[in-house]
Amino acid sequence: MDLVIRNATLPDGSQGMDIAIESERIAAVGRALPIHGRQEIDAAGDLVTPPFVDAHFHMDAALSYGLPRVNSSGTLLEGIALWGELKPSLTQEALVERAMQYCDWAVARGLLAIRSHVDVCDDRLLAVEALLHVKARVAPYLDLQLVAFPQDGLLRSRSALSNLKRAIALGVDVVGGIPHFERTMADGAESIRLLCEFAAEKGLRVDMHCDESDDPLSRHIEILAYHAQRLGMQGRVTGSHLTSMHSMDNYYVSKLLPLIREAGVAAIANPLINITLQGRHDAYPKRRGMTRVPELLAAGIDVAFGHDCVMDPWYSLGSGDMLEVAHMGLHVAQMTGQDAMHACFLAVTETPARILGLQGYGLTPGCHADLVILDASSTIEAIRLRAARRFVIRRGNIVSQAPAAQAKLSLPGRPEQVDFRLYR
Numbered sequence: 001m002d003l004v005i006r007n008a009t010l011p012d013g014s015q016g017m018d019i020a021i022e023s024e025r026i027a028a029v030g031r032a033l034p035i036h037g038r039q040e041i042d043a044a045g046d047l048v049t050p051p052f053v054d055a056h057f058h059m060d061a062a063l064s065y066g067l068p069r070v071n072s073s074g075t076l077l078e079g080i081a082l083w084g085e086l087k088p089s090l091t092q093e094a095l096v097e098r099a100m101q102y103c104d105w106a107v108a109r110g111l112l113a114i115r116s117h118v119d120v121c122d123d124r125l126l127a128v129e130a131l132l133h134v135k136a137r138v139a140p141y142l143d144l145q146l147v148a149f150p151q152d153g154l155l156r157s158r159s160a161l162s163n164l165k166r167a168i169a170l171g172v173d174v175v176g177g178i179p180h181f182e183r184t185m186a187d188g189a190e191s192i193r194l195l196c197e198f199a200a201e202k203g204l205r206v207d208m209h210c211d212e213s214d215d216p217l218s219r220h221i222e223i224l225a226y227h228a229q230r231l232g233m234q235g236r237v238t239g240s241h242l243t244s245m246h247s248m249d250n251y252y253v254s255k256l257l258p259l260i261r262e263a264g265v266a267a268i269a270n271p272l273i274n275i276t277l278q279g280r281h282d283a284y285p286k287r288r289g290m291t292r293v294p295e296l297l298a299a300g301i302d303v304a305f306g307h308d309c310v311m312d313p314w315y316s317l318g319s320g321d322m323l324e325v326a327h328m329g330l331h332v333a334q335m336t337g338q339d340a341m342h343a344c345f346l347a348v349t350e351t352p353a354r355i356l357g358l359q360g361y362g363l364t365p366g367c368h369a370d371l372v373i374l375d376a377s378s379t380i381e382a383i384r385l386r387a388a389r390r391f392v393i394r395r396g397n398i399v400s401q402a403p404a405a406q407a408k409l410s411l412p413g414r415p416e417q418v419d420f421r422l423y424r
């Protein structure tokens with residue numbers, strides 16, 4: 001075997017597991033495997049997981065914080081206006097450089113697959129070309145899936161539809177949309193119809209920013225589910241954000257959830273961004289504005305947590321840490337039961353992998369040897385500690401290493417403790 005990882009704890013809780021890797025794939029998983037590895041890693045009971053997956057990101061805007069100025073109100077609408085100010089001065093070199101830097105951060109965080117929306121409302125398609133270039137360059141170590149995203153509105157922006165089709169022709173993978181940003185509810189619904197029919201014709205997946213508002217009467221997720229069902233696109237359509245569902249009438253939601261389930265539409269919440277951008281028009285009490293994650297899960301709907309933004313016009317924080325995303329999602333959704341906390345870990349690993357349609361993702365023989373060894377003994381402890389990524393492995397090769405959380409304490413009246421392992 002090329003590599004054997006010994007004494008791992010797996011996300012399902014099984015302990016003392018060995019993982020054998022041969023030719024970029026997992027060859028065997030079991031207890032005390034009688035196999036010799038040319039290289040061996042002793043996980044010493046630490047959690048070994050398939051890599052983190054971010055199902056919702058904006059790599060064209062990432063790490064542009066402060067350009068050309070900061071978002072003074074911190075609101076969604078000022079962020080969109082600010083992005084509009086920044087767009088004319090974007091260069092392909094700067095876009096590529098920032099995206100490559102972010103991908104380095106991602107790998108160090110064990111984040112090896114990202115679905116990034118890319119704005120197509122620039123007739124030059126500068127960001128599209130830049131991110132297609134980045135996608136090819138990072139392919140050996142990170143799966144970058146791109147969504148053609150009409151940020152300024154498909155029908156509201158003059159050339160958005162033709163630009164979106166050009167972007168798809170250039171190699172962008174997924175059809176995006178932003179129905180709540182169109183001029184009317186009717187235009188929003190029409191944009192969904194046009195985009196879903198285009199995607200169905202091309203055999204592509206759909207992922208729309210959908211109902212990203214606090215408007216309890218926003219109904220675009222219903223229309224998205226309708227067209228997904230009508231066009232036979234079950235399992236290939238995703239509604240991102242769905243924040244208005246937080247504010248919708250409860251009776252209506254009880255009708256809506258089975259429709260989403262029946263249409264095979266997945267949901268993506270973006271906890272860090274939803275909790276900071278929504279509820280801005282509220283006096284107290286302020287709504288949280290994240291979609292109804294536990295209720296969606298209970299209805300049998302796939303729900304992933306996305307990062308959405310890192311140091312961009314909408315959000316000045318973040319570092320590519322999907323455990324930070326899961327940590328915030330857990331708190332905002334009050335998912336504090338044992339099973340619920342574990343589900344938050346799945347929302348940044350297995351579930352987004354399914355939403356992206358990643359092939360060979362997982363921990364069974366035959367899967368890609370893409371693994372992360374965490375400084376934690378369980379999925380819940382990983383979230384609690386935002387645990388260090390001790391080893392990140394891609395196709396059987398170690399691509400990143402980091403030390404466990406340690407400190408050298410020198411406390412008055414107490415013997416010095418060297419290499420004290422923190423918090424466990």
Ligand code: FE2
Binds near residue numbers: 209
């Ligand atoms: Fe987004």
